[in-house]
Amino acid sequence: MNLPDWIDELCDALDLDAEVDEALVLDLARVAAHNVVRPAAPISTFLLGLAAGRQGAGPEELEELAGRARALAEAWDRPAGATAAEDEDVEVPDDSAVDHSGDARELEDA
Numbered sequence: 001m002n003l004p005d006w007i008d009e010l011c012d013a014l015d016l017d018a019e020v021d022e023a024l025v026l027d028l029a030r031v032a033a034h035n036v037v038r039p040a041a042p043i044s045t046f047l048l049g050l051a052a053g054r055q056g057a058g059p060e061e062l063e064e065l066a067g068r069a070r071a072l073a074e075a076w077d078r079p080a081g082a083t084a085a086e087d088e089d090v091e092v093p094d095d096s097a098v099d100h101s102g103d104a105r106e107l108e109d110a
Contacts (some may be wrong), residue, residue, distance in 0.1 A: 021059070024066050025049075032073045044069055 007020045028048060029041035036044075048069055052062050 019059075021062070024063065028066050028070050028073070031070050035073045036076045040073070044073065 003022055007022065010016075011018055011020070025045050025048070029045050032044040033041035048062075048066055051057070051065055055061065055065075057065060
């Protein structure tokens with residue numbers, strides 16, 4: 001399966017009727033990962049999609065939103081003395097012992 005097939009199947013699974021400019025999304029993810037910190041990539045693309053959806057953005061508006069996000073990432077300054085390698089060492093807490101079985105319910109109630 002290739003990326004366009006995955007996108008089509010995922011849109012079907014999420015009940016979305018959308019055309020995806022994967023190059024635009026992947027470009028934002030790449031710039032955010034390299035200029036900010038690696039975990040910024042999926043968060044940036046998620047927020048781009050959220051903003052586009054809330055604004056009912058068409059292709060031109062989506063490009064403008066992505067351009068703003070990319071410009072922010074390109075201009076992002078790391079803390080003094082930080083290197084790219086330091087940014088990538090983001091620790092994720094181990095919560096494997098935590099019971100998350102009720103988490104989905106809490107989100108539905110919110």
